[in-house]
Amino acid sequence: MARVIVDVSLKPEILDPQGRAVQGALGRLGLAGVTDVRQGKQFVIEIDGTVDRAKLEELAGNLLSNPVIENYSITIEQA
Amino acid sequence: MARVIVDVSLKPEILDPQGRAVQGALGRLGLAGVTDVRQGKQFVIEIDGTVDRAKLEELAGNLLSNPVIENYSITIEQA
Amino acid sequence: MSIDNIANAVATPDHPQPYRDLGVKDDEYQRIRDILGRRPTSSELAMYSVMWSEHCSYKSSKVHLAQFGDKKPQTDAMLVGIGENAGVVDIGNDWAVTFKIESHNHPSYVEPYQGAATGVGGIVRDIMSMGARPVAVMDPLRFGPLDAPDTRRVLPGVIAGVGGYGNCLGLPNIGGEVVFDPTYLGNPLVNALCVGTMKHADIHLAKASGIGNRVILYGARTGGDGIGGVSVLASETFDADGPAKRPSVQVGDPFMEKLLIECTLEVLHAGLVEGIQDLGGAGISCATSELASNGTGGMQVWLDRVPLRDATLSPEEILMSESQERMCAIVPPEHVEEFMAICRKWDVIATDIGVVTDTGRLVIEWHGETIVDVPPRTVAHDGPVYQRPYHRPAWQDALQADAPTAERLPRPQTASELHELVLRMTAAPNLASKSWVTDQYDRYVQGNTVMAQPEDSGMVRVDEESGLGVAVATDCNARVAKLDPYHGARFALAEAYRNVAVSGAKPLAVTNCLNFGSPEDPEVMWQFAEAVRGLADGCLELGTPVTGGNVSFYNQTGDVAILPTPVVGVLGVIDDVDRRTPMAWAEDGDLIYVLGDTADDFAGSEWAHEVHGHLGGLPRPVDLAKERVLGEILLAGSRDGMFNAAHDVSDGGIMQSLVEMALRSNVGARIWVPRDMDPFVFMYSESATRAIVVVPRDEESRFTAMCGARGFTAERVGVVDSQLDTDAIAASTEDSSNGSEPAQLLQLDNVHGETIRWSVDELRAAHLRTLPAVLNA
């Protein structure tokens, strides 16, 4: 049993319209000093049995993220 | 200067069609043993100056997440 | 937690049950005991409570709705009538159409996106369950004042939800309404309409017949969604140690619904299915009891086979869950394998959960224990019926006496005041362009959309060979309904009827969504009774039967009910969509006619609302015999090629209709106020039974002869003219110098002896300004 967390974020040089919209809204609603907001995705994957790490890396970098615009990172919590 | 990370996830009892679609794809593409996938959002917020914690809590629970169907958690990394 | 099975219920007759918390009244609980001859098990109580709720049983409205059947007009068009998931109408060439509106008001207030999304999903499944392919959706919506903070919370979410679901499902959105009124502030109305088409042979009904046939549940897994949505159940009332309170928010998965559509159509066309039912309000309780009650009468169900999303759900919860995107089919055993294979192809989970029996009872087991054993009819069809008291509100007379006369509400007196007024009205939230909304909806998908917003009706081609098509419009001026609910319902009917006729289609059938306050308030109940009576009488007079609809009560904030809002949808047929009449005029020199009579009618008008915030007076009753003649003229004119364009006249009167036509075509016109008519009344009166038609010059004599023969008023009020931009105007408009195209102008002559004009560009700017200015802020 393992819980795998894959965080996917836009590469810094890529435009993030959602983050920008959130930044605008946070400012308007009174949170001071916000200089940047980036929005990312998080996948929490529960795996029964052992984790096939090679496959996981492949799919994180290929399916869960788009290498053209996104970076990913993997955290594995063994239960 | 602070970096605030707000993780937003669907409440466990709420249907997560995105997570389900990913679960299906991971299985088809050969990652064995996946029993559940939940997809969440992550906001990385850069703040200049001190963080107004009360305001941040309010907006995390209100703007960044939808309290009817989502939970959130806040992590603050002071720089 | 032990299971409350039948034996246990028999053994513990005095076990106290939390029926009141489930919305079950003392006498209703006693009736359940009488029916069963014992106390119900908790699962049975769950079923009865949801099925006997107002939402599912129509217990307050039933006695009134019967009029739709009693006063049904003679027609051969109706293939399936009221009572089924949706009515079915014959449109010729072996084609049939089904259409229906449903409300999702309360869920959309709590969670606008998901509430609206699942509203669309629910009505689409209703249409599917008749055997039809869904081909279009519409969304009549009502919100509080545009600039109220809560409207800014609710409206964008609702629009995104309607769009997010419908777009992802591949259903073109072909029309709807967006109306603002303060009474909807704490209670927006989110109504959704779906149209489906099928060949006659494909019509299916929700019944479980054929002993030995299997009961197959297919689609999404069952979760805790919507428990407490239909009735007021909170799950811990069953058992203090039970699972945590379930979410009442239903989340939609349009992708799953799309698979469900394709999968359902495939199993139906393969002839594998005996009966079919969607799972909506009251979920499995509703589907099993209705299927059994409509069919042979008996059914055995193994509830523990139901695939779950949440393993901790109790049987009571599974019975009541409103998880979305599920269907139930009755399949002969020899077809089960093939049925399952098609489901697998579409990646849809399907489970054999039961069998049709000859016992006359619905028996449900949970891990070997019998938890339900009831006569299905008592659950599905023989619920309580109330004769709710009702009476005319004490304030009704005073409201009707407060007429919007020239003395009571100051009217614009001069040409320049009228010039200003047009710009203001064009930008008024209720009249302003709804493109901020409709641009978020896919109107093209399926490739059969012939008309969509902002045309008077939505029109889709049904048969690509012949061009056979249908047009649908929904309407309701709820202010008029408040002033006089009987008349208001007929007014709404007439308007929707006219919107269909204006586009060249022949009105055939009616659906409705009756949105009202609490039925426990006798004054609201009176509004409801009057509206139903008006609609039923009106449908008889127009010859258009009601094929189905929906009632939504308890739309109020505290003690304040919404405006009575009987939304009426009319469906019409057009033999060849190629001859539809669009609303945009085009040809220079075409003549602009107003059909119908204009009187001093401002009770419930948009002008009184927008300019004076006033609602009062007694609207002039709509003459439906005359409305029918207008419809005939519009249809005959379309058939005989007499019209290049047409547009109905309703909210905002003739002036607003002219503005909309000019904007749609981007071509100017010269209009004159008829002699002896007050310019303001000409421009903004909302007399019913009128339309604007645009007639080519060489059709004029034929056209006027046709109107004359029918004794119908037709007055020439203008001419299409793209060349009004003379040097005299260059000074008054911004950019007529820019390029060779002349600026398009709308000119109105004979206004207190003067001429006033607007450039179409300035009208467009006004029309487009309001919604984005508020909603994008």
Place this chain on the structure above:
Amino acid sequence: MTTLTGARIGVVTFPGSLDDRDAARAIRVAGGQAVALWHGDEDLQGVDAVVLPGGFSYGDYLRCGAIARFAPAMQTIIDKARGGMPVFGICNGFQILVESHLLPGALIRNDHQHFICRDQKLRIENTTSVWTRGFEFGDEIVVPLKNGEGGYIADEHTLDALEGEGRIMARYLDVNPNGSYRDIAGLVNERGNVAGMMPHPEHAVEPLTGPSLDGLTFFTSILSALASGVRA
């Protein structure tokens, strides 16, 4: 005039494809034969070209086109496209091509965050591909656009290369509806056999149901290319 009939163009249906019937209709209206292909089949039934239609494959829940890219049919299509088979991705189909790396860059959420449906003016800037050879350079056309994630992005280097090589098939005119870099509405690959575009030409092929007939040229282009044996 060369006969356009005979050519067989496949239209792939993925779970969640919506405009597949419409693409097939457009092929028929243009004079071709539309062949329904199923995402789960590797076999393309010997079609001469493939259209990947619009819709929300797999709900577009992960990223648009990200899951469809791995469908068995796509494995064959990717292979054959590399070998020169003509492929045209419309909207979701464009997203699938980009996710498959048959076309560069990525499509992200519209800058204004809303789904948008509008009659969109475009300028055709590539007339050498098999999908656009029927146009004149600079033709202005109007076709429906409908998407929530149509913002085209790529790095500067890629954008410059696309422009330099004449691979920008169509650009948005008057209004950039989604924040696409350099107003890019559609692209072709180096070889000119693979094209992708966010707007929907298949919805502009009949006078009653679309804003123009401008979309037809994409389909007559490929049919005439196939009929006259033009290879990409």
